[in-house]
Structures are given as C-alpha cells and as structure tokens.
Amino acid sequence: MPAPSALPGGCLYEPKWDGFRLVIVRDRDVSLWSRKGTDLTRYFPDLAEAASAQLPAGVVVDGEAVVWREGRLSFDELQHRLSSSAATVARLAREWPASYVAFDVLAVADQDARSLPLLDRRALLEELASEWSAPLNLSPATRDAGEAAEWLETMTAAGIEGLVAKGAGQPYRGGQRQWVKVKHRDTLDVVCAAVIGPLQRPEALVVGLPVDGELRIVGRSTPLRAAASRALGQLLQPPEGPHPWPAQVKPGALDRFNSGGPRCHRPDPRRTDRCGDLGRRRHHRPLLPPRRPIRPGEARATRRRSERLLAPLRPLLWPIPPSASWRAE
Incomplete structure (x- = not known):
C-alpha cells in the first residue's frame, strides 16, 4: 500500500468497488456513461430515477454502480443487465436494485471542477451528498493509512476488491492513470484438473475446487x-x-467476458496449485508453484446550496463548454 506521502498532496484512500464505473450527468435530463463513453442509462433505470430526483441540474459525478446480494457485492447481477431486454432490466431493477457509490464530482452548478485538487472536489462532493438517500451513496475515504489497512483486511468479506490511493492535491485528468490500486491478495489450494494446450506444454491451467461433492471450475491461470x-x-x-x-468447457465457465469456451486437455486431477490474487472471478489468476498431490474432493442537494459552496472556489472554475467530454480516469 502506498505510504501517506507517496502521491501529490498526500494519499486519500478509498475502497475499490467491484462494480461498473459510471459517470452520471445531470442536465435537463439524466444520462449514465461508462468509462469508454457508452451510454448505459437504459440499463440502470433505478439509478437514473434517483439521480433525477436527488441531483441538481448542472452536476456531474463519478463513481461505481454496484449490486448487493446476500450481503456481498455481485458483479454477475450487474453483468446480467447489459445482456437483457428492457423488460428484463426493469424486473432486475426491482429484484436486485443497483446502488451508486460516488467518489468524485466533475461539475457543480454548471461549473467545471476538474481542475480543482481532489480534496476540494471531495468537499464539494460531501456537500452534495449530505442529503442523499439510497440508492445514491458517498464512498468512504480516509487519509489515515492505518484505517485504510484495516479496510483492506475487513471489507473484502463484503466483496470489496481492495483499495484505491489517490493524490489529494491532484486535479482530475480523464484518460490518465493517476491512481494506485491495491488489491487484496490471498492464497488457496486448488486442483489443476485441466489445461489449455497440450499436456506436455500447457498454455494455461484450468483449476477447480471441491464444492458439495463436485469438482467445480473456479477459473484459469494467466498464460x-x-x-x-x-x-x-x-x-x-x-x-x-x-x-x-x-x-x-462451457462459454463463461472460465471467463465471463469471452463468448467461446476453449477446448481443454484433462490431466489426472490430483495435484494442487497455490492460486494467488483471488480478488475477482472475472480476472485470470496467476499461479504460484505447485504443491503436494491431494485427493480431489467462493441527496438531494439544491442549486442554492451548490452556489453557496461554490462561491469561494468560483475564481478557480470556468463554465462548462457545450462539448465537454466527461471521460473517466
């Protein structure tokens, strides 16, 4: 984890959410945009409705859409929305509603805030979020490295991937990698039960875990x-x-972002490998050296409030041009 002084202005630590990155633009209407500039508004009617009710016009916020299921974040429920019809999306929004976790603000009262240091943008965001209610939420943040380390160990039980360290004095620069991501890592004994490529020169391993008496596929290694x-x-x-x-192997069993299933060669499934980097199933795992053989057997903020907050910062801001591009970092 980066030291408190590692980034410009010192580090601000935040949880790393297992969700979809979304920029919400509140103008005459509401639109939700992905990191790559894809309009995802129709897939999140629940968030669009909440943003319309709770965000004043002229606000742009950055954050993540997440879905909670049985006390944990569920990326699968989010992924399901993107491949569903409008009727199915409406049903999913009722059954497994999305939440929005905001961690930055890019504009307030039609004024571009991206040139401000992160700490000033955070103050603006906290003012905006002071009267929010679910499903809009403010992501927690801390400058205390000890508290951040505690988050790294305890929040993973709820599906939080790790931490993001940001420079408190840095402006928002879309398309640039300014943040340092710290993933929670763990090791686990898994069964190598298949390989991609020939047995003598495997290209990648397919690993499994015994679950309810069956050997279930849990992922594959990096090349x-x-x-x-x-x-x-x-x-x-x-x-x-x-x-x-x-x-x-069925499509999606190894990688839910790929549509085809590779053909596997199946060795004797009695050898264990140590599998590192268990943060998210959708990422391939790097494998550590093999171990012993085993038997096979996881608010609404008003414009007046915004204007009051903006007054001392107005000399640092400028009007948003009509063609402003809200590209995520």
Missing part, C-alpha cells in the same frame, strides 16, 4: 511462461479413470 510450461508439463499425467469435467 504460462515457457519455463513454467515445461516444468508443469512434466507433472501432468492423463487421468486414470473417468474425468469430472467435459473436454469442451
């Missing part, structure tokens, strides 16, 4: 380097009997 491929190839053997997995 193996040549030396690791050769070393692991010497450890893999054909199965001695029936294999619990099919030769053709």
Whole structure:
C-alpha cells in the first residue's frame, strides 16, 4: 500500500468497488456513461430515477454502480443487465436494485471542477451528498493509512476488491492513470484438473475446487511462461479413470467476458496449485508453484446550496463548454 506521502498532496484512500464505473450527468435530463463513453442509462433505470430526483441540474459525478446480494457485492447481477431486454432490466431493477457509490464530482452548478485538487472536489462532493438517500451513496475515504489497512483486511468479506490511493492535491485528468490500486491478495489450494494446450506444454491451467461433492471450475491461470510450461508439463499425467469435467468447457465457465469456451486437455486431477490474487472471478489468476498431490474432493442537494459552496472556489472554475467530454480516469 502506498505510504501517506507517496502521491501529490498526500494519499486519500478509498475502497475499490467491484462494480461498473459510471459517470452520471445531470442536465435537463439524466444520462449514465461508462468509462469508454457508452451510454448505459437504459440499463440502470433505478439509478437514473434517483439521480433525477436527488441531483441538481448542472452536476456531474463519478463513481461505481454496484449490486448487493446476500450481503456481498455481485458483479454477475450487474453483468446480467447489459445482456437483457428492457423488460428484463426493469424486473432486475426491482429484484436486485443497483446502488451508486460516488467518489468524485466533475461539475457543480454548471461549473467545471476538474481542475480543482481532489480534496476540494471531495468537499464539494460531501456537500452534495449530505442529503442523499439510497440508492445514491458517498464512498468512504480516509487519509489515515492505518484505517485504510484495516479496510483492506475487513471489507473484502463484503466483496470489496481492495483499495484505491489517490493524490489529494491532484486535479482530475480523464484518460490518465493517476491512481494506485491495491488489491487484496490471498492464497488457496486448488486442483489443476485441466489445461489449455497440450499436456506436455500447457498454455494455461484450468483449476477447480471441491464444492458439495463436485469438482467445480473456479477459473484459469494467466498464460504460462515457457519455463513454467515445461516444468508443469512434466507433472501432468492423463487421468486414470473417468474425468469430472467435459473436454469442451462451457462459454463463461472460465471467463465471463469471452463468448467461446476453449477446448481443454484433462490431466489426472490430483495435484494442487497455490492460486494467488483471488480478488475477482472475472480476472485470470496467476499461479504460484505447485504443491503436494491431494485427493480431489467462493441527496438531494439544491442549486442554492451548490452556489453557496461554490462561491469561494468560483475564481478557480470556468463554465462548462457545450462539448465537454466527461471521460473517466
């Protein structure tokens, strides 16, 4: 984790949310935009309605859309929305409503705030959020490295991926990587039950965990380097009997962002690998060296309030041009 003085103006630590990055633009109407500039408004009618009711015109906020399910963040529920019809999206919004976690403000009262230091933008955001109600939320932030370290260890139980460290004195520069992401890491013994590529020179490993008496696919490794491929190839053997997995893995079983399932070769599923970087299922895992063999067996803010807050900062702001592009960092 970066030291408190590692970034310009000192570090401001925030949780790293497992959701969709969304910029909400409140003008005459409301629109929601992805990091790549895709209009996602129709996929989040619940958030658009809340933003229309609670954000004053002329505000642009940056944050993440998340869905809570059984006390944890569920990226799967978010992903489901993007492949659903309008009727299905409406049903999902009722059954598993989204929440919005705001961590930055880019404009207030039609004034561009991106040139302000993060601490000043945070003050603006906190004023805006002082009267918000669900599903709009203010992301917590701290300058206390000890508190941040505690978040890193305790919030992961709810699906928080880790931390983001930001420079408190930095302006908002869209399209540039200014933040430092700190992912929570853990290790776990997993079963190497298939490989992509030949057994003698595997390109990647497909790993599983015993769940309810079945060996379930939990992900695959990153591409193996040549030396690791050769070393692991010497450890893999054909199965001695029936294999619990099919030769053709279903689409999405290994990577929910890919539409096709690769063909796997299936070795004897009795060797354990140590799997690191367990923050999110949708990322491939790097594998650590193999271990012992085992038996197979996770508010509304008003314009007047905005104008009052803006008064001392107005010399630093300028009107938003009609063609302003709200590109996320």
